[in-house]
Amino acid sequence: MHADELPLAGIGDEAGQSLADQLETLRLLGWRHLELRTVDGLALADLDRARAREIAATVLDAGITVVCLDSRIGSWSDPIDGPFAIDLAELDTLAEWCARLGTRYVRVMSYPDAGLTEPEWRHRVFDRIGRLTERAERAGIVLVHENCSGWAGSSADRMVRLLDAIDSPSLRLLFDTGNGVAHGYVAYDLLAEVVDRVEHVHVKDAVSTVEGVRYTLPGDGQSAVADCVSLLLTAGYRGALSIEPHLAVVPHTGSRDERYARELFVAAGERLRRLVDRELLDRVTW
Numbered sequence: 338m339h340a341d342e343l344p345l346a347g348i349g350d351e352a353g354q355s356l357a358d359q360l361e362t363l364r365l366l367g368w369r370h371l372e373l374r375t376v377d378g379l380a381l382a383d384l385d386r387a388r389a390r391e392i393a394a395t396v397l398d399a400g401i402t403v404v405c406l407d408s409r410i411g412s413w414s415d416p417i418d419g420p421f422a423i424d425l426a427e428l429d430t431l432a433e434w435c436a437r438l439g440t441r442y443v444r445v446m447s448y449p450d451a452g453l454t455e456p457e458w459r460h461r462v463f464d465r466i467g468r469l470t471e472r473a474e475r476a477g478i479v480l481v482h483e484n485c486s487g488w489a490g491s492s493a494d495r496m497v498r499l500l501d502a503i504d505s506p507s508l509r510l511l512f513d514t515g516n517g518v519a520h521g522y523v524a525y526d527l528l529a530e531v532v533d534r535v536e537h538v539h540v541k542d543a544v545s546t547v548e549g550v551r552y553t554l555p556g557d558g559q560s561a562v563a564d565c566v567s568l569l570l571t572a573g574y575r576g577a578l579s580i581e582p583h584l585a586v587v588p589h590t591g592s593r594d595e596r597y598a599r600e601l602f603v604a605a606g607e608r609l610r611r612l613v614d615r616e617l618l619d620r621v622t623w
Contacts, residue, residue: 343570343617345610346370346404346579348539351586352602353595354378356392360399362599366606369400372579373434374407374588381406381434382427393437403438404577405481405511405537406431410469411446413486413589417461418451421468428469432476442537444511445469445480447487447499462488467503474507481511481537484520484527491520493530500534510534513581514565515541518558519550525561525568532572539581540566540609552583554608563612570616578613580605 349359349371356376363371373381376392384392396403408431409415410424431443447466450458466482473480482489482496489495500508512535517524528535542558543550555562566578582605585598 343575343613344370344402344404344577345606345613346372346577347602347606348372348374348407348579348581350375351580351582351584352599356395358599360396360401362602363401365599365603366610368606370402370404370577370579371396372405372407372577372581373403380409382408382430386433389434390437393434396438403440404579405442405444406434406438406440407444410443411448411462411465411482411487413446413449415446415448416451417448417453417458417465417488421465424465424469425472428472432473432478435476435478441479442481442511443473443478444483444537446483446485447489449486450488458488463499463502466499466508470503470505470508474505478507479536480508482508483511483539484513484516484524491516491522491527493527496531496534509536511537511539512565512569513539513541514555514562515539515543515552515558515560515581515583518543518545518560525564528565528568532568532574535569535572535574535576537576538569538574538578540578540605541581541583543583552587554582554584554605555580556608556612562609563616566612566616578609580609 345368352362353359408427447462489499512528540555542553542555542560542562544558584601585594
């Protein structure tokens with residue numbers, strides 16, 4: 338396998354808020370793949386149809402492939418007792434985006450507990466994710482559940498239980514290399530249990546300090562990024578590796594430093610490229 342055959346991408350709003358900034362940063366990296374979460378500081382589902390059509394046309398005219406759309410569904414900002422109608426509406430809107438862009442994947446999570454007992458939390462999660470998955474299946478898209486917030490956010494066993502209960506090709510997994518440090522588990526060990534169900538990957542790295550989690554360039558932290566990439570490739574993964582560096586932008590804390598966003602995003606992208614090139618070279622020379 339040649340390095341150019343493994344798509345490298347990034348969540349563009351960590352490089353810049355405007356679409357122009359996001360596309361320019363990809364150009365600097367020489368990449369042709371983008372993951373979309375927000376544009377101009379607004380979630381995709383909050384943009385009107387005219388703006389959505391304009392963004393899609395600009396992206397497609399630039400020859401860029403959008404590998405995934407990141408929803409807020411089930412995330413840290415969307416607890417299980419929130420109004421489900423909002424999630425259904427967001428998914429419907431993102432399905433329209435997917436149709437315009439030729440994108441298959443929409444990122445979801447499995448809802449913070451809002452103080453519910455575990456059995457009730459689980460019951461509601463299965464119900465909601467099941468109904469969302471049915472909607473995704475009708476739209477011809479795939480929900481990818483991230484190892485982040487929610488009932489199945491940090492447990493391989495729960496991820497497997499959720500996917501087995503829903504039992505649909507429209508629900509798979511998104512693995513983020515760096516979330517284990519932030520959420521208190523070993524991400525590589527989790528990946529080893531679910532790698533055959535992973536269809537999309539986020540790359541970040543971090544270290545745990547007495548002051549809290551500090552994000553680093555890929556390979557400089559405690560997330561075993563290179564080992565995770567190796568495991569994915571060994572298992573036959575050929576999807577995108579999409580950077581979410583959290584170096585200048587950390588959405589869940591509201592932290593954003595535009596002065597260094599592009600520079601740090603490019604540094605993270607270049608580091609990932611070197612890690613991937615080294616991993617593939619090792620496979621050729623072994």
